[in-house]
Amino acid sequence: MKLNKMKIGQKAIVDFIDISPSTRRLIEMGFSKNxxxxxxxxxxxxxxxxxxxxxxxxxxxDETAENxxxxxxxxxxxxx
Numbered sequence: 001m002k003l004n005k006m007k008i009g010q011k012a013i014v015d016f017i018d019i020s021p022s023t024r025r026l027i028e029m030g031f032s033k034n035x036x037x038x039x040x041x042x043x044x045x046x047x048x049x050x051x052x053x054x055x056x057x058x059x060x061x062d063e064t065a066e067n068x069x070x071x072x073x074x075x076x077x078x079x080x
Contacts, residue, residue, distance in 0.1 A: 014070055
């Protein structure tokens, strides 16, 4: 599953990051294999989404988040 397809409250484990111009920056922010990430909130235009990773909140654009592959570990409060 791609990170940008997560729903609010869902938690996942990072599987891998596709090679892209932003790969190095993502790794520096904590997006590494087996890191836990939680989707917190999506912006009104859906172009920016806030995620919690390693006790830090980061906002990513959808085109960046689609380069991160994850496996869900918690479906969120609505069970999705």
